[in-house]
Amino acid sequence: MTKLSNNPTELNELKALWQAREQSNSAWLNQLQKHAFDIFSSSGFPTTRMEDWKYTDTRNIATNYPQWLKTQPQTIAHTPALLDIDNSIHLAFIDGHYSPEYSGTKQLPPGIIAGNLGDLADCYPGLLQEKLGKLANNNDSGFVAINTAFACDGAALLLPDNQDLEQPIYLSFFSSTPEITIQPRLLINLGVNSRATVLEHYSSNVAAITNAVTEINCGKGSELTWYKLQDEHIDAWHTAVQYAHLDQDATIKTTQIDIGAGLARNELRLTLAGRGAHAEAKGLLMADAQRHVDSRITVEHTAPETSSRERYRSILADCARGVFNGRILVQAEAQKTAAELTNKNLLLNSGAEINTKPELEIYADDVKCAHGSTTGQLDETSMFYLISRGLNIDEARNILIRAFAGELLTDISIEALRNRVQSALEELEHGHVK
Amino acid sequence: MLIKINNLHVSVNETEIIKGLNLTIGEGEVHAIMGPNGSGKSTLAQTLAGHPNYDVTAGTVEFAGQNLLDLAADERARAGIFLGFQYPVEISGVSNIYMLKAALNARRKAAGKPEIDAVEFMRFVKEKAALMKLDQKFLTRGVNEGFSGGEKKRNEIFQMAVLEPKFAILDETDSGLDIDALKVVANGVNQQRDDKCSVLLITHYQRLLDYIQPDFVHVLANGQIIRSGDKDLALELEANGYDEILAAAKA
Numbered sequence: 283m284t285k286l287s288n289n290p291t292e293l294n295e296l297k298a299l300w301q302a303r304e305q306s307n308s309a310w311l312n313q314l315q316k317h318a319f320d321i322f323s324s325s326g327f328p329t330t331r332m333e334d335w336k337y338t339d340t341r342n343i344a345t346n347y348p349q350w351l352k353t354q355p356q357t358i359a360h361t362p363a364l365l366d367i368d369n370s371i372h373l374a375f376i377d378g379h380y381s382p383e384y385s386g387t388k389q390l391p392p393g394i395i396a397g398n399l400g401d402l403a404d405c406y407p408g409l410l411q412e413k414l415g416k417l418a419n420n421n422d423s424g425f426v427a428i429n430t431a432f433a434c435d436g437a438a439l440l441l442p443d444n445q446d447l448e449q450p451i452y453l454s455f456f457s458s459t460p461e462i463t464i465q466p467r468l469l470i471n472l473g474v475n476s477r478a479t480v481l482e483h484y485s486s487n488v489a490a491i492t493n494a495v496t497e498i499n500c501g502k503g504s505e506l507t508w509y510k511l512q513d514e515h516i517d518a519w520h521t522a523v524q525y526a527h528l529d530q531d532a533t534i535k536t537t538q539i540d541i542g543a544g545l546a547r548n549e550l551r552l553t554l555a556g557r558g559a560h561a562e563a564k565g566l567l568m569a570d571a572q573r574h575v576d577s578r579i580t581v582e583h584t585a586p587e588t589s590s591r592e593r594y595r596s597i598l599a600d601c602a603r604g605v606f607n608g609r610i611l612v613q614a615e616a617q618k619t620a621a622e623l624t625n626k627n628l629l630l631n632s633g634a635e636i637n638t639k640p641e642l643e644i645y646a647d648d649v650k651c652a653h654g655s656t657t658g659q660l661d662e663t664s665m666f667y668l669i670s671r672g673l674n675i676d677e678a679r680n681i682l683i684r685a686f687a688g689e690l691l692t693d694i695s696i697e698a699l700r701n702r703v704q705s706a707l708e709e710l711e712h713g714h715v716k
Numbered sequence: 717m718l719i720k721i722n723n724l725h726v727s728v729n730e731t732e733i734i735k736g737l738n739l740t741i742g743e744g745e746v747h748a749i750m751g752p753n754g755s756g757k758s759t760l761a762q763t764l765a766g767h768p769n770y771d772v773t774a775g776t777v778e779f780a781g782q783n784l785l786d787l788a789a790d791e792r793a794r795a796g797i798f799l800g801f802q803y804p805v806e807i808s809g810v811s812n813i814y815m816l817k818a819a820l821n822a823r824r825k826a827a828g829k830p831e832i833d834a835v836e837f838m839r840f841v842k843e844k845a846a847l848m849k850l851d852q853k854f855l856t857r858g859v860n861e862g863f864s865g866g867e868k869k870r871n872e873i874f875q876m877a878v879l880e881p882k883f884a885i886l887d888e889t890d891s892g893l894d895i896d897a898l899k900v901v902a903n904g905v906n907q908q909r910d911d912k913c914s915v916l917l918i919t920h921y922q923r924l925l926d927y928i929q930p931d932f933v934h935v936l937a938n939g940q941i942i943r944s945g946d947k948d949l950a951l952e953l954e955a956n957g958y959d960e961i962l963a964a965a966k967a
Contacts, residue, residue: 664807666767667801669790669793670765670793670801671815671818673822681810688808
């Protein structure tokens, strides 16, 4: 694998910016950052010569990353495009920084810690030191390493044992200053038998770079419903990696939704590490124009009797390019694992394209695993059936597109999120009816 | 006269299937078309419904005073044509009731009427479902999704009952039905007929015609109607098969 893709100027610029960063009061955090920067210095940003990055060229991000990192946030001219979620606990980040003004944490029940990571590192050093940087692997890509190297602003949510949190936790990251780089770092920890719903929402109304890393620990018997909405501006670039680690009998239900950005890359890495852990992972990718969206999931079963179901769908219009990579890895000790991965892709125009690769890698002998992928256009027989009932071509087409997004859409438990996805779907239908 | 087909020629992938077909159907009349496999029965059904893969190379079709061939498939449906499919497609994620409401409103919009009231729609649909002995759970399921062969056919006639067409083309609606389902389907069609709906029944078997009495029976062979008669013609076909009639037509 080729090392170092940064040109020396980029690296030097980043090094200067890194050294000039506001250092934390916590020695352990400075140490964590330094270690990560050392790794970044030798790895650089990924290039298309790497197998995992073959279809997604991040050169533009790499080139602009240091320059845009220097950009100071401006006072925002518009109200940020936030979702109006009933009864939520909201941590808002504007241009990468925590915004108490837009946040709402009044309803936070006692015992739950939620706030800006940088602030909490000072208040609860022990808690954070124990968890931060433990799941994220700086060797996975230069994006992870550089995020850790600057880890400061971002959201931390720590639920104690036996806490059933009714209100959804809304974590919003909105960029409104042109040509800014933001590096949100998120830490979510569910104690034993705790339950929570979390939405990560990324949006922007300018060209900006977002490079986010999330670490999620699900304690024994806990249950996390987790959504990520990537709704960035068409001139924005977005990369994000989430790591989730599940203990015994823990359940995670994830839904990744991509509807924006000029270039986006999202990677979810789940580890089912305790007996009986279960994951339901869904993804909906929608792209039009010349967008490039790369979505991937890896589920690693390392304990017996774990199960996972991955369902990913994409709808691509115009000249959009999609990339999907789904990987199920069953380690030798993970006997009696059940895993099923499906990926379905709908291409609305002949210019749209998807590269899809479902993979199974199994080292245990007593498992039940399946995977499949289909790619196609709208079914002509179904189209004619609807048209023969009196629907015009556009109506028939829209009904079938919506049906394709179907259950992924209806299963979204947060209404405001569902409505946003619904309207994005309508934009896709109306803008590109042929 | 509701529909008049004159010297119709139809090709699929440049192969001529219908070769000069003439047929006139009056309001409220039921015409049965029988014929051996490959004679062009389904091609006729698909062509009248406006399927884009069927090229009309010659001839005219007049429907309720309009040139039918000028209309796109959806316009034909809104003008009152209904096709009961031989193989109804399963559409996952689109509920039966959602499709029907959209279809009904498309018709109303074309007629300059407002959308149907939701309560009135439900009442109307439930009444038609009961007529077709279709369990209400089928209303909210995906269109034909997981339906048995018989349920699919009942669902076709149920849709016909809701959409109240002027002219229904039923393409082998009887195939795959047991006798009880056949009676339900026939009952649904007969009620429509009483409301002055004209019907073109495409079938292989005389059995259906015991329950839906046709005004006329036609034999289609090699893309043309080679013989027409009343319901006794169907009995004759049932007894003797097609060979005799085909031979007579050739001679």
